[in-house]
Every structure is written in structure tokens, then in C-alpha cells.
Amino acid sequence: MNALREILLQYYILLRWCILLIGVVNLEAQRKPEGFLNVSSKCLGNIMRVDVGPLGGNLLDIAAVINNSTILLTPSLASQCGFSVRMDQLGNTMIYASLQNCFAEYVEDKAFTTTLHLRLHGNRMAEDELYQVSKTCHYTTWASREIVCDRNYIEVSVERQGKVTPGQYVLPEHPVQGSNPRPAAKKQLIDGGFRIATLVFFTPEEKPMTVAVAQRNGYGIGTTPTRLTVRSPKNAPETYTQDVAGVPMTVLKTSTIFEKKWLTTQIDAAAACPALAGSVFITQNTIRWFLPRHIETLISYGPFKLLEVHMGVDGQRLDPAEMAARQYSLFVGDRHIVVEIPVGAVGGYFKSHVQDDQYLMAYTIEPMLELLWTEGSTHKNTHYKVLHPITTQLLSSPPQVIDNTVLEERAFKLLIGPFGSDVAVMNISLPYEVLSVEDCNVRGFNVLEHKSPNSNLKAFTVEVPFTDHAVLQTTEMGVKVYSLHMALGLVVLPEFAPFSHTAFVEAKLVDKVPSVSGGCDHQNFNVLVKYETHGLNFYTMVGKQILTPDMAQQYSLMENGTHFSFAVPFSDPAVEFEAVEESSIRSRLIVVLKNPETNTNIQEFSVACHFPSTLAECFPNGTMTALAVKLESVPSLNPSQLTLRDPTCGPSYSDDRYAYFVFTGRSCGTTRKFLSNVMLYENEISLPDKVRKELKTDEPDFGLQVSCYYDTNKPHAVAFQSRPRRSDPYAKNARGEMKVAIRLAVDESYSVFYRVDDYPVAMYLQQPLYFEVELLTRSRNSKLSLELENCWATLDEDRTSQPRWNLIINGCVNPVDPHRVILHPVWPDARVQNPSHFKRFQVKMFAFVEDQDNSSRQFFVHCDVAICDTTNHLGEACKQTCSNQEKAIKGQRRDISDVHSFKHVSSGRILV
Incomplete structure (x- = not known):
């Protein structure tokens, strides 16, 4: 339907700007917690409302309390005594009671107290939970006639004429919980003379009944010091239907005869309520309710004047600002009063239904109209209140899938809905597995439920990373295509009616390969990795090691969301030595970016630089030092096995990359040559022949020539110290073990x-x-x-x-x-x-x-x-x-x- 599509569109717009985000509701959590009912009550004019709920799948028994007796309200007793019950799709319950109900205690027709006993029970409860609510409502603005049209009864209350004392008021026959029926369960009014003798119904033919027969037939009759109340179930045999301005009305018309010895008096009481069918017209997106402005059946005293018209929902009036906010409209014409409500408006709710695995919704709302009019010169006034429940036909509302995927975030983001608030997700079916909601969230799917604050609709979002194995990856013309096929398993609560909804989405992504660049200063390799806004969907290899957080700290890594940089020292183990030159070492650093899924290389970067290094030093006292480094060309070299010409002269220090030698011109096979004005000392660092034969490798031989030149004509200062001569006797210090x-x-x-x-x-x-x-x-x-x-x-x-x-x-x-x-x-x-x-x-x-x-x-x-x-x-x-x-x-x-x-x-x- 076009109306429903418009509502869904409005819902999605609202969801984008004003969204209430909650975790996916566990089905157990949706059930009513045991031992807890949120009960509140309020007075709404001549009726009272008690709000209970949600019930959480449990059952609720309602009983009235009078004279210390508890009387269970059956459906027939509720309509006879002025009670009605309404429950929404989640078990939230509203109990309506007329102030003049059979069990109300009243004071001078001004204060009315009703006490109810609530019992919550069900299969999931260990024991029953009992609650009692008592409410006193004050109502002093009685009209000459008060008419209440509720969902299951018609009530009319009129003033008693003259100074007639009240007659007998006997409660209908009913079971009393916890005791046998007895006179103590009867509510007596003092008999001052007149009492009700006969009740005449007009159908429109006259049909007299005694009070006892009328009560057995489900009618309620009662008197107070100032008023007479007559109550009839809707569609009772003694009511009839009459067309009023094109609207079918259910009419209750009675005359009550009072007698006292040879005297009699009569009080007429009539009411007319719109039928549930025939007064409401539903279009694709609007509900229109028509009520006659002038109900002829109720006008009998002359000219009619409409004084007030009020609209409300669930028995409570709304002011014009609230009506405008909910997009309600009220029109008073010459013949009709028209109420117009958008389908899906605040105040109503959607109830979900499943037929042949198809998801359907019906919208329910209970508007109220209150009228006040006067008749004739006597200015008798009538207060007229109608609570009119309206439910649309089942609306075909297949959920929609909105793809909110942001390619740069590399995850599918799907919005699925809308659904009624009575729908919950059970699981998600993927091509080769079925996952519960909890399993999905643990796996990183991020399944969430979203509720609109202004309606009872909801939607679900599902986020699935491109990297999950449920996502199919293919390549088309150099473009990577990610596709996801899944089905949501859903249920309607509290019936647990199952249904499903499938979704298929795909995303095409042109991967921008991250880039690596770098250079050198006199101490470090400086590396820059740019990955723009695609996130770190790779890992970094520095040399043969993965760049860990500890290494990143050691390399002073800096990152700003689109790139990062770090510096690797020349002497770091990740650096490979390529060649040794006269006063420098040529070194190379290799950085590789790898795909974490396939472990393949995304980008490779290599940079070689010369770093100043003194490999050999010559000291005036004839001591010489040499530093040998392991080159990339001889990966199997063990520096600790290197020696000078004398194989017994190994390194003073060595590790897997260096060997450090200290020797003199007269040791370790050092040779000496006299040149013109120069003396040359030479030695060589290499692997001994024995070791080379044991290795049996094709790698080139390692050799490093060490030379020291000394100028024979250059003078050298020599410092010495003479021992001071002691003139006084002294003793040598004794030596002990330290x-x-x-x-x-x-x-x-x-x-x-x-x-x-x-x-x-x-x-x-x-x-x-x-x-x-x-x-x-x-x-x-x-x-x-x-x-x-x-x-x-x-x-x-x-x-x-x-x-x-x-x-x-x-x-x-x-x-x-x-x-x-x-x-x-x-x-x-x-x-x-x-x-x-x-x-x-x-x-x-x-x-x-x-x-x-x-x-x-x-x-x-x-x-x-x-x-x-x-x-x-x-x-x-x-x-x-x-x-x-x-x-x-x-x-x-x-x-x-x-x-x-x-x-x-x-x-x-x-x-x-």
C-alpha cells in the first residue's frame, strides 16, 4: 500500500536523525521479569484507568474488592458492572472502570473509590504474584445525563427527579473468591420508600422486566442518592441499531418504574453509541472516524446546542498542541464530527502477523470523543463520552533492506525493517551455517536493534566485515567484489510465530595499494607508509620481523590516521650489511606490507645507504682494533668463528652480526713493513681453513684486511712519573682477601x-x-x-x-x-x-x-x-x-x- 510505504519512508528518515540504540533484545529478556508489575492509575473524568504491564507472557486475573470479598471479573460481569480491559501487542494492559461501577464506594456522589485485586500467574512463574490497587477519584461536574460508550458496554447515568429516596441496589450474582456467596457480598442502600419495581426496554417495542430478570440478562441497574445508572452490554438483545446521519448507532432506551405503596414514579434513560463497523473509513494512509453531531434519539427537550468537543486517546484528553504534534485533526461540521488520524501515528501500535511466511501488520488505536450539549429552555445538559477502538485491516508490509555500507570501512552495514515492536531476531542464516544473535556478536557481526522514540516500529542493523569467511570475494576487471547472502530468522511475540527475511548485497571496491617510501640520515633509515583512509588492512614486516607495538615504540613510530612513519637505527638487527668500504658500511633495509588473510605481499620497499663507520683503529702504543660485520652475501657466516692470521686469535667480542678484535703489532700474525718514512702493520680477518672446509658452502670467502701506518719521523711524547722518595719510615699495607x-x-x-x-x-x-x-x-x-x-x-x-x-x-x-x-x-x-x-x-x-x-x-x-x-x-x-x-x-x-x-x-x- 502506498500509505504504508510513505510511513516506512518517514520512519527511515526519523531513524537517520533521531534513533534510540539498544542492544539486540534476548527473547528471555523480553519476557516479563517475575515478581514485578509496574502498576499506575489515573482519574479521567467519569472513568478511571489502571495501567499494568507488560505482562511478559503471563496471565492476569482481575478481581474487584467489596466488603472484604474478592470477586473475579469475568467478561460478562465486567460489561455488566462497568469494566473493560485492553491489551497491546507486548502485553501492556489497561483496565478501564466507570466511576459508578458496581463495586465503587462513593461519598455524596463526589468521591468514588474502586479497589482491584490483581493476580499475575503463568507457566514460567514459580508462584502467583498478587497486587492490589485502590484509587479514589473526585468528580463533581455531573451533567444531567452522563453517557459512556466503552468497548464492551453502554452506560447512561441520569439525575433522579424529586426527593425520592434511594431504592435497593443488589449486585448481580457472582462467584466470591475465598468464600461462598452470601448476603455479606451484597451492597445495600437504605430503603426510604420508593424502590425499583420494573425496568422497561424499548426495542423499539416496549419490553418490561423485573430487576432480577434484567440482572440475570446481564444488565446493570443502580441508584445513588442523586442518580440512576443503567448499563447494558453492547449488542444486547434489548438494544437496537438506528441510522443517524448515515452512521449506524446502537441504541439503549429504558424507563425505570419506582413504586411506594400506591405511588409510582418513572425515570427515562437513553444512550446511543456508534457501532464499531460503519462509522470508520480507512484509506491507504488515513483513518477517518465519523460521529453524528446531532443524535436525534437522545434529543427530547427542544433546541440542541453543542457546547464543547474534545478529542483524546486511551480515555485521556489531548490539547491542541499535542494533537498537532501527533498529526491528529478534528473537524466539526453541520452533520458530523470527524476525527482524522494518520496510520502509524503516535498513540497507536502495530501488531505483527504471519500468514504463509509473509509478514503483515495491523494498526490499532483507541481514539476518544467527548461532547457536551444542552437541550431546550430547561438547559438540561448531556456529557457524552465515546472510547472507540479502531484496527485497520492487515497491511502487506514486506521489510526493506537499506544498504548503508561505507566502502572505506570495509564492512557491510545493512538496515532491515521496519517491524513492529513485537518482533525479535532469533538467528542469522549464512550459506553454510546458522548463527544465534550472541554468536554473531562474538564473531564481530555487530547485530543491533533500533527503536523509534515516536512510534512502536523498530529496525535491525547487521554489520559484517568484508574479511569474514561468509563474505564471498571475487575479482572482475581488476575490481574486487564482495557479496553477502543471509537470512534473518525472526519471530512474532508472544505467539512465537516464525518467519524469515533474506538479504543479498554486494560491494565493489577498487583497492588503493598503500605506498612505502623512505631515505636515510647519518644514523637511521627513515620510512613513511601511506594508506590514506582505508585503514590498516595490512601488517608490516621490517626486515624479517613483524612490526610489533614494542618495536614501533623502539622505532619512535608516529601515526595520524592516513600514514605512519618510523626510524630504524643503522645498527638494528633488521638491517642487512651489504658491503664494507674504506670509511663506511653500505646497509639495506627491506620493508614489506602483507595481506593478513592471504599472507601475500601488497607492497615491497628496499633502500640502501652508506653509513660512516670506523672499522679499524691504530693506537700509538701499537694496539690495533678491528670490527668485522656479517654481510648479506654470506648469510651462514658465524662471526665468532672469524680469526686473525693466527687461528688462535679470535674476537674479543662477537654476536650473530659483529666480531670485534683487539691485537698488537707483535701478536696474532701481524706483519711489519718498512716504507719510506712509514712503518706498515698488516693483519687479516677471515675464516680458518678448517672451518671453511667444515661449512662446505658455495658462499664467497669472507676477508677483511687491517692496516696501520705509523710515521717514523714523527716525535711522540712519553709521560712518566718518578716514585717520590720517602724521608719518613713507613709500613706497607697488609693485603687481605676481598x-x-x-x-x-x-x-x-x-x-x-x-x-x-x-x-x-x-x-x-x-x-x-x-x-x-x-x-x-x-x-x-x-x-x-x-x-x-x-x-x-x-x-x-x-x-x-x-x-x-x-x-x-x-x-x-x-x-x-x-x-x-x-x-x-x-x-x-x-x-x-x-x-x-x-x-x-x-x-x-x-x-x-x-x-x-x-x-x-x-x-x-x-x-x-x-x-x-x-x-x-x-x-x-x-x-x-x-x-x-x-x-x-x-x-x-x-x-x-x-x-x-x-x-x-x-x-x-x-x-x-
């Missing part, structure tokens, strides 16, 4: 240490280790200073075993170690009396392994310790600093003149 210990601290506070019994100590990779070395001497001689000469790690307890990983070299941290040692200052405290007797350093736990597949290894840490005399001002050992990290490689050593002794310490076994 002990040194190394400990492993639990944390950086250096307050708790592992005991001997705790070894071996297990640590995790990259976990920091906190070592402390202490001079164990009873003397508090502050003139002594403990200095770390060399610290290294080995796999075996033997400190001379290979391989060896140097941590501190010649008192300075190893500059080429990727896990550099951190030296901690020592401050005096209760345990530390002389800070100069302590040294503390920290190093990250790293894998001391030759076989990378073996991740469970042990290792030991060893240190060479020098004990210095700080009073010797000629030596600089105790004052040495390492601001120039190359001191370690250059091989500068302490002046032994200020050293008392050297000690060696080793830690216990540490497990990786």
Missing part, C-alpha cells in the same frame, strides 16, 4: 633479592633483570671503589665457554647490543653504607640461543670486577665515564696503577 658477590634483585628497588635456594630462576623473554654487584668487606673503607670491567653471558656455567654475549666491555655498555644495559645509580640507605662498594645494572631478558626453534634455555651472567683506590689521583680508572660509547669498542682500559685487585663473579642459573 670478596665480591653478584645478586639478582626481584625488582628495580633493589630491596629484595633471590636467595641461593631460589635458583634456577625462571624469567620471561624481554623481562628486565636487575643485577647488583657488591664488595663484601667488613671494612667501611670509603677509599675503595668497585668498578665493573666486563660483564657477559654464557649458556654454560663455565665463564670461558662459547658462545659469549657481552653486556659491558671495558667498563662501558656494549654499544652494538640491541638490548643495551642500563646502569643504575646507588644511593646510601640502611643497607648501603658506602655506595662506592656497589654497582647496579639492568638488562632485558633475551634469548641466549643458537637454535631459534629452541625457546627454553639456561644462561649465566659473569662479571670481571676491579677494586680501585680512589686516593690515587694519577690514575683515572675510578673516575672514568662512558659518554663516548665507542670507548668500549676502541678498547680503552683502566690504568692498573690504581687497581688493588681484580675479581670474578658469576650469577646462578637463569631459565628463559
Whole structure:
């Protein structure tokens, strides 16, 4: 229907701008929580309304309370006594009661109190839940005649003429809960003389009945000190239909005869209510309700004058502003009063239905009209109230699928609906599986329910990433096509009527390949990766390692949403050395962007640069140093196997990328040549023949020539010191044993240490280790200073075993170690009396392994310790600093003149 399509369009527009987002409702959560009813009541003129609900699939029994008796309201008793019940699609219940109902307690026809007993029960409840609601309504603006047209009864209340005392008011026969029917369950009015003798119905022929017979036939008759009330079920035999201005009206017309001995009096009471059918006309998008302006059947005292017309919903009046907000309209013409309501407007609700797996909806609303008119010169007035429930025919409303996919986010975003609020999602069917809503959300589908704040319609959104295996991926002419076929499994509550709705969507995406560029400065490789707004749908390989968050922090990675940059140091393990030149090393960095799904390369980038490096140094005392690096062309080379010409002269330090040699002009096979004014010392670094034969490799031989030139004509200054002559007698200091210990601290506070019994100590990779070395001497001689000469790690307890990983070299941290040692200052405290007797350093736990597949290894840490005399001002050992990290490689050593002794310490076994 065009009207429904227009409503759906308006709903979608509203959903885009004003949406109430909630999680997908679990079916258990939609059921009414046990032990809880949200009950409220309000007075609406001459009727009262009690709001209960939702019931959550349970049953509700309603009973009236009078004279301490509880009387169950059956449908017939409810229509006879002035009660009606309405329930929406979710179980929200409204109970309407006339103020003059059979069980109301009243005071002078001004205050009316009704007490109801509610019992909630059902199969899911362990025990019944009982509630009681009591409401007193004040109503003093009684008209001469009050007419109420409710969904199941017609009620007319008129003034009693003259000073006639009330007659007997007997409740209809009914069951009393918890006791047998008895006179105590009867509501008596004091008999002052006149009593009801006969009730005459006009059909339109006269049909007299006694009060007892009328009550047995379902009619309600009652009197108060000032009023007479007659109530009839709709479509009762004694009512008839009359056409009034083209609108069929159900007419109740009675005359009540009162008698007192030989006297009689008569009170006429008539009411007319529009029939449910015949007064309402429904178009594609509008409901129109017609009510005659002048109801001739009710006019009997002369000229008619309409004073007031009010409209409302669910028994409650609405002011003009509220009507305009809901797009209601009210028109008072010469013959009719017309109410116009859009289908789907606020105040009504859609009820879902399933027929032959087709989803249908019907719209229900209960408008109200209140009229006030006067008749003739007597100015008798009539207050006329009609509650008129209206339900449209079933509307074919197939849900629509709106594709809100944003290609850059690489996920399908589907909006499916609208549905009534009584619809819930059970599951989602995919080509090869069926998933519950919970499973979908765990898998990353993000299934959500959306409700409109101004209607009871809802829609569902489903987000499915392109990367999910339920999404089919194909390529057409270089364009990647993503397609998704799914079906929503739905149910209508509370009937649990199942139905489904399928959706097929596809998205075409031209992938823009991210780009990589970069260059070098004097220390780092600088890399820039641009990926625009497509997100990080790739991962980055730097060399042979994945760029992890720890590495990103180490490389000072910076990102702004469209690109990121980072800097890789020249000495980083990810860098490959290509060639060694006279004063530089040519190095190469390879960066690869990979597809996380297929593990294929998206983009490859390689950059080579020359970095200044001093590979060999010559010292005036004849000491020479050389640094050999492992080149990319010889990947199987083990630098620790390199030697000088003398095969017994191996590196002083080595790892898997470097070998560092220290030798003199008279050792390790160094040759000497005399040239004009120059003396040339030469040596060569290479693999020994024995090792080369064992490797049996086709890789080229590694060889590095080391040369030092000394100018024979250049003078050199030599410093010396003469021993001062002592004139006074003196005694030599006695030498005692000085002990040194190394400990492993639990944390950086250096307050708790592992005991001997705790070894071996297990640590995790990259976990920091906190070592402390202490001079164990009873003397508090502050003139002594403990200095770390060399610290290294080995796999075996033997400190001379290979391989060896140097941590501190010649008192300075190893500059080429990727896990550099951190030296901690020592401050005096209760345990530390002389800070100069302590040294503390920290190093990250790293894998001391030759076989990378073996991740469970042990290792030991060893240190060479020098004990210095700080009073010797000629030596600089105790004052040495390492601001120039190359001191370690250059091989500068302490002046032994200020050293008392050297000690060696080793830690216990540490497990990786």
C-alpha cells in the first residue's frame, strides 16, 4: 500500500536523525521479569484507568474488592458492572472502570473509590504474584445525563427527579473468591420508600422486566442518592441499531418504574453509541472516524446546542498542541464530527502477523470523543463520552533492506525493517551455517536493534566485515567484489510465530595499494607508509620481523590516521650489511606490507645507504682494533668463528652480526713493513681453513684486511712519573682477601633479592633483570671503589665457554647490543653504607640461543670486577665515564696503577 510505504519512508528518515540504540533484545529478556508489575492509575473524568504491564507472557486475573470479598471479573460481569480491559501487542494492559461501577464506594456522589485485586500467574512463574490497587477519584461536574460508550458496554447515568429516596441496589450474582456467596457480598442502600419495581426496554417495542430478570440478562441497574445508572452490554438483545446521519448507532432506551405503596414514579434513560463497523473509513494512509453531531434519539427537550468537543486517546484528553504534534485533526461540521488520524501515528501500535511466511501488520488505536450539549429552555445538559477502538485491516508490509555500507570501512552495514515492536531476531542464516544473535556478536557481526522514540516500529542493523569467511570475494576487471547472502530468522511475540527475511548485497571496491617510501640520515633509515583512509588492512614486516607495538615504540613510530612513519637505527638487527668500504658500511633495509588473510605481499620497499663507520683503529702504543660485520652475501657466516692470521686469535667480542678484535703489532700474525718514512702493520680477518672446509658452502670467502701506518719521523711524547722518595719510615699495607658477590634483585628497588635456594630462576623473554654487584668487606673503607670491567653471558656455567654475549666491555655498555644495559645509580640507605662498594645494572631478558626453534634455555651472567683506590689521583680508572660509547669498542682500559685487585663473579642459573 502506498500509505504504508510513505510511513516506512518517514520512519527511515526519523531513524537517520533521531534513533534510540539498544542492544539486540534476548527473547528471555523480553519476557516479563517475575515478581514485578509496574502498576499506575489515573482519574479521567467519569472513568478511571489502571495501567499494568507488560505482562511478559503471563496471565492476569482481575478481581474487584467489596466488603472484604474478592470477586473475579469475568467478561460478562465486567460489561455488566462497568469494566473493560485492553491489551497491546507486548502485553501492556489497561483496565478501564466507570466511576459508578458496581463495586465503587462513593461519598455524596463526589468521591468514588474502586479497589482491584490483581493476580499475575503463568507457566514460567514459580508462584502467583498478587497486587492490589485502590484509587479514589473526585468528580463533581455531573451533567444531567452522563453517557459512556466503552468497548464492551453502554452506560447512561441520569439525575433522579424529586426527593425520592434511594431504592435497593443488589449486585448481580457472582462467584466470591475465598468464600461462598452470601448476603455479606451484597451492597445495600437504605430503603426510604420508593424502590425499583420494573425496568422497561424499548426495542423499539416496549419490553418490561423485573430487576432480577434484567440482572440475570446481564444488565446493570443502580441508584445513588442523586442518580440512576443503567448499563447494558453492547449488542444486547434489548438494544437496537438506528441510522443517524448515515452512521449506524446502537441504541439503549429504558424507563425505570419506582413504586411506594400506591405511588409510582418513572425515570427515562437513553444512550446511543456508534457501532464499531460503519462509522470508520480507512484509506491507504488515513483513518477517518465519523460521529453524528446531532443524535436525534437522545434529543427530547427542544433546541440542541453543542457546547464543547474534545478529542483524546486511551480515555485521556489531548490539547491542541499535542494533537498537532501527533498529526491528529478534528473537524466539526453541520452533520458530523470527524476525527482524522494518520496510520502509524503516535498513540497507536502495530501488531505483527504471519500468514504463509509473509509478514503483515495491523494498526490499532483507541481514539476518544467527548461532547457536551444542552437541550431546550430547561438547559438540561448531556456529557457524552465515546472510547472507540479502531484496527485497520492487515497491511502487506514486506521489510526493506537499506544498504548503508561505507566502502572505506570495509564492512557491510545493512538496515532491515521496519517491524513492529513485537518482533525479535532469533538467528542469522549464512550459506553454510546458522548463527544465534550472541554468536554473531562474538564473531564481530555487530547485530543491533533500533527503536523509534515516536512510534512502536523498530529496525535491525547487521554489520559484517568484508574479511569474514561468509563474505564471498571475487575479482572482475581488476575490481574486487564482495557479496553477502543471509537470512534473518525472526519471530512474532508472544505467539512465537516464525518467519524469515533474506538479504543479498554486494560491494565493489577498487583497492588503493598503500605506498612505502623512505631515505636515510647519518644514523637511521627513515620510512613513511601511506594508506590514506582505508585503514590498516595490512601488517608490516621490517626486515624479517613483524612490526610489533614494542618495536614501533623502539622505532619512535608516529601515526595520524592516513600514514605512519618510523626510524630504524643503522645498527638494528633488521638491517642487512651489504658491503664494507674504506670509511663506511653500505646497509639495506627491506620493508614489506602483507595481506593478513592471504599472507601475500601488497607492497615491497628496499633502500640502501652508506653509513660512516670506523672499522679499524691504530693506537700509538701499537694496539690495533678491528670490527668485522656479517654481510648479506654470506648469510651462514658465524662471526665468532672469524680469526686473525693466527687461528688462535679470535674476537674479543662477537654476536650473530659483529666480531670485534683487539691485537698488537707483535701478536696474532701481524706483519711489519718498512716504507719510506712509514712503518706498515698488516693483519687479516677471515675464516680458518678448517672451518671453511667444515661449512662446505658455495658462499664467497669472507676477508677483511687491517692496516696501520705509523710515521717514523714523527716525535711522540712519553709521560712518566718518578716514585717520590720517602724521608719518613713507613709500613706497607697488609693485603687481605676481598670478596665480591653478584645478586639478582626481584625488582628495580633493589630491596629484595633471590636467595641461593631460589635458583634456577625462571624469567620471561624481554623481562628486565636487575643485577647488583657488591664488595663484601667488613671494612667501611670509603677509599675503595668497585668498578665493573666486563660483564657477559654464557649458556654454560663455565665463564670461558662459547658462545659469549657481552653486556659491558671495558667498563662501558656494549654499544652494538640491541638490548643495551642500563646502569643504575646507588644511593646510601640502611643497607648501603658506602655506595662506592656497589654497582647496579639492568638488562632485558633475551634469548641466549643458537637454535631459534629452541625457546627454553639456561644462561649465566659473569662479571670481571676491579677494586680501585680512589686516593690515587694519577690514575683515572675510578673516575672514568662512558659518554663516548665507542670507548668500549676502541678498547680503552683502566690504568692498573690504581687497581688493588681484580675479581670474578658469576650469577646462578637463569631459565628463559
